[in-house]
Amino acid sequence: MIATPAEPLVLPAPAKLNRMLHIIGRRPDGYHELQTLFQFLDHGDTLHVRRRQDGDIRLTPALAGVAEEENLVLRAARLLQAESRCRLGADIHLEKRLPLGGGLGGGSSDAATALLGLDALWGVGLSLDRLAELGLRLGADVPVFVRGHAAWGEGVGERLTPVELDTPWFVVVHPGVAVSTPAVFGAGELTRHTPPITIARALQGGASGWRNDCEATVRALYPPVADVLDWLSTRAPAMLTGTGACVFARLASEADADRLLAEIAGRWQAFKARGLNRSPLHDVLGR
Known part of the structure; x- marks a missing residue:
């Protein structure tokens, strides 16, 4: 799918959920070995991408609290431009709906959408494998968005095996606090030695048996998260x-989902979404 100079590509950058997350060890480099199930949502950010002939890459608007050199959209665009030696540029407008630091993969999804969208817009034609390799240089969650299918993730989340998950409706609630990922992974009380399991065992157990090993630590460090979890758990899993x-x-x-949202109104920010096994970005690009 190639945009004309007058018509930008309008591309989704979907949210993700970790339907389960186990921490099975700590590596010598300080990163943690994970086992997780990634699933997309039919809700997220949107990128409007227009080709430029002069090689400049411009992003609007600036994200509050995010320096330009740390912005994953700009980093993704410049990385692809450098790796492909492409002389084209782009105007990128980001409609930001997903909260920063919400655990929904917003920045990683934006980066993946920039990689795939600009690959199409510039006619670069890199494979998904190559784009996923570039994505991993930007962040551990970027490859799953590049590949575009619900997945079992291992390593730091970059070793991916496609899976088919149930696709229920979800209500996602933001407690109104920002969680520091380094603070969570650096906490002494964090569970780090959950026994590894197979994909088959994870899927056989089903959603009723899934858990997140970070949850107890986040509850302790961030009481507003604990408040949401306690309240929400009385209404649904x-x-x-x-x-x-x-x-x-x-x-x-x-x-x-609508009834639950009505109950939440006025308490916290929340939205409803359907679970997806295929990223809507890949539907738009025909990948």
Whole structure:
């Protein structure tokens, strides 16, 4: 899918949930070995990307609290430009809906959308494998968004095996605090030695048996997250995603999600979304 100079590509950058997250060890480099199940949501950010002929890459608007050199969209665009030796540039406008530091993968998804979108816009034609390699240089969660399928993740989350998960409705709640991922992974009380399991065992157990090993630590460090988890768990099965701060509840129907949202109104920021096994970005790009 190639945009014309007058018509930008309009590309989704979907949120993700960690339907389960186990920490099975700590590596010598300080990173943690994980086992997790990634699933996309039909809710997220949107990138509007227009080709430039002069090689400049411009992003609007600036993100509050994020320096330009740390912005994953700009870093992704410049990395692809350098690796492909492409002389084209781009104007990128980011519609930001996902909270920063929410555990929904917003920045990683934005970066993946920039990589795939600019690969198409500039006619670079890199494989998904190569784009995923570039994505991993930007962050551990970027490859799953590049590959675009619900997945079992191992390592730091970059070793991916496609899976098919149930696709219920979710209500996702933001407790109104920012969670520091380094603080969570650096906490002494964090569970780090959950026994490894196989994909088959994880899927056989089903959602009722899934958990997030970060949840107890985040509860202790961030009481507002604990408040949301306690309240939400009385209404539906609820869990932390990633290292938080967002918490999600699994619902049987959209009507149930709407009723829960009505209860939440005025307490916290929240949205409803459907679980997806295929990223809507890949549908738009025809990948």
